[in-house]
Amino acid sequence: MTSVTVRVPAKVNLQLSVGPPRDDGYHDLVNVFHAVSLFDEVTASDDLAARPGDAPAVVSGGCSVTVAVEGESADQVPLDGGNLAVRAALALAARAGRPPGVRLLIRKTIPVAGGMAGGSADAAAALVACDALWGLGLAREDLMDIAADLGSDVPFALLGCTAVGTGRGERLVPVEVTGRFHWVFALAEGGLSTAKVYSECDRMREANGEQVGWSQAGETLMAALAAGDAEALGGALVNDLQPAALMLCRPLARTLEAGREQGALGALVSGSGPTCAFLAGSADQAAALAMALEVAGVCRSVVTAYGPVPGAAIIPARP
Numbered sequence: 001m002t003s004v005t006v007r008v009p010a011k012v013n014l015q016l017s018v019g020p021p022r023d024d025g026y027h028d029l030v031n032v033f034h035a036v037s038l039f040d041e042v043t044a045s046d047d048l049a050a051r052p053g054d055a056p057a058v059v060s061g062g063c064s065v066t067v068a069v070e071g072e073s074a075d076q077v078p079l080d081g082g083n084l085a086v087r088a089a090l091a092l093a094a095r096a097g098r099p100p101g102v103r104l105l106i107r108k109t110i111p112v113a114g115g116m117a118g119g120s121a122d123a124a125a126a127l128v129a130c131d132a133l134w135g136l137g138l139a140r141e142d143l144m145d146i147a148a149d150l151g152s153d154v155p156f157a158l159l160g161c162t163a164v165g166t167g168r169g170e171r172l173v174p175v176e177v178t179g180r181f182h183w184v185f186a187l188a189e190g191g192l193s194t195a196k197v198y199s200e201c202d203r204m205r206e207a208n209g210e211q212v213g214w215s216q217a218g219e220t221l222m223a224a225l226a227a228g229d230a231e232a233l234g235g236a237l238v239n240d241l242q243p244a245a246l247m248l249c250r251p252l253a254r255t256l257e258a259g260r261e262q263g264a265l266g267a268l269v270s271g272s273g274p275t276c277a278f279l280a281g282s283a284d285q286a287a288a289l290a291m292a293l294e295v296a297g298v299c300r301s302v303v304t305a306y307g308p309v310p311g312a313a314i315i316p317a318r319p
């Protein structure tokens with residue numbers, strides 16, 4: 001039996017500027033992605049023998065994919081063709097002369113439907129793992145193309161670190177960052193649908209008669225990243241989806257306020273939410289802030305992480 005394990009990070013959006021809805025239903029973005037040290041792992045193996053308790057295999061074009069999920073909110077992750085990692089394996093197989101199949105095991109730490117691109121991360125990890133397992137050796141650009149078809153956040157999960165995404169968020173330019181930034185994430189009860197948050201954003205803008213102008217990556221934000229200046233970065237964080245996420249999930253306003261009161265350098269909803277992200281000045285300050293948020297009881301649970309970290313990468317086999 002041969003297996004390949006890939007570790008892949010979550011993301012937080014440092015700037016998420018959302019344009020008007022396009023004809024295809026998507027929105028043009030200026031999306032400053034930042035990969036943080038909260039990781040899922042995806043193991044791809046060629047052991048295709050059925051095991052008791054297996055979900056039915058998803059078969060397409062002669063390729064059979066079985067998936068199992070462990071860890072954070074595993075019961076909320078689909079085990080059928082709706083699983084993004086399964087879709088990734090099948091998309092790669094279609095491109096690669098249809099290998100017989102793969103068994104995927106996903107170990108989740110990234111919150112499900114939390115605005116931290118957990119499903120996208122698993123899709124990116126499955127691409128890298130299956131590419132290695134099947135000995136395809138596809139070029140990064142080819143994996144990036146397949147990733148972009150799977151979802152707007154998937155290419156960034158391959159790339160990692162910090163990058164500006166335009167278009168749907170799939171066209172990426174890496175950003176130079178000095179040092180390491182320390183984050184606290186307040187995980188919420190339940191999740192938010194990304195599509196619903198975008199439509200709520202459109203609805204609120206229309207109701208408020210808001211005109212949406214052209215945007216670019218913020219100069220203060222870029223300078224803060226280049227200088228490794230956490231205080232400046234905290235003041236420059238922007239998320240256009242935040243009002244919509246707060247409208248759909250009212251308790252988040254209190255979570256953000258609690259973090260600000262406890263001295264966070266910046267506080268915002270991560271992507272489409274409902275996870276809230278807080279920037280701290282050091283690892284010690286992040287630990288203290290995490291403790292204070294736990295005590296305040298304003299969320300389901302709290303985790304700390306740092307960024308930037310690299311994108312999906314193979315890790316050595318465990319003995």
Ligand SMILES: C[C@](O)(CO)[C@H](O)COP(=O)(O)OP(=O)(O)OC[C@H]1O[C@@H](n2ccc(N)nc2=O)[C@H](O)[C@@H]1O
Pocket residue numbers: 013016025026027028029031115117120150151152153154167168169194195196198271272
């Ligand atoms: C909110 C973010 O996580 C920020 O990085 C992303 O923009 C969402 O990326 P994602 O989850 O990979 O989203 P996709 O799977 O591509 O699209 C899901 C849904 O989100 C909406 N969507 C997504 C990306 C985008 N640029 N405009 C959109 O309007 C669309 O309704 C789409 O049907």
Ligand SMILES: Nc1ncnc2c1ncn2[C@@H]1O[C@H](COP(=O)(O)OP(=O)(O)OP(=O)(O)O)[C@@H](O)[C@H]1O
Pocket residue numbers: 076077078082083084085106111112113114115116117118119120122123153191192194271272273
């Ligand atoms: N491998 C996967 N892990 C988690 N959810 C998945 C996966 N595959 C499919 N899904 C489905 O996708 C939905 C969104 O999950 P995900 O964790 O990717 O959300 P998200 O982090 O809010 O995404 P994003 O930040 O990219 O908008 C889930 O409710 C789940 O039904």
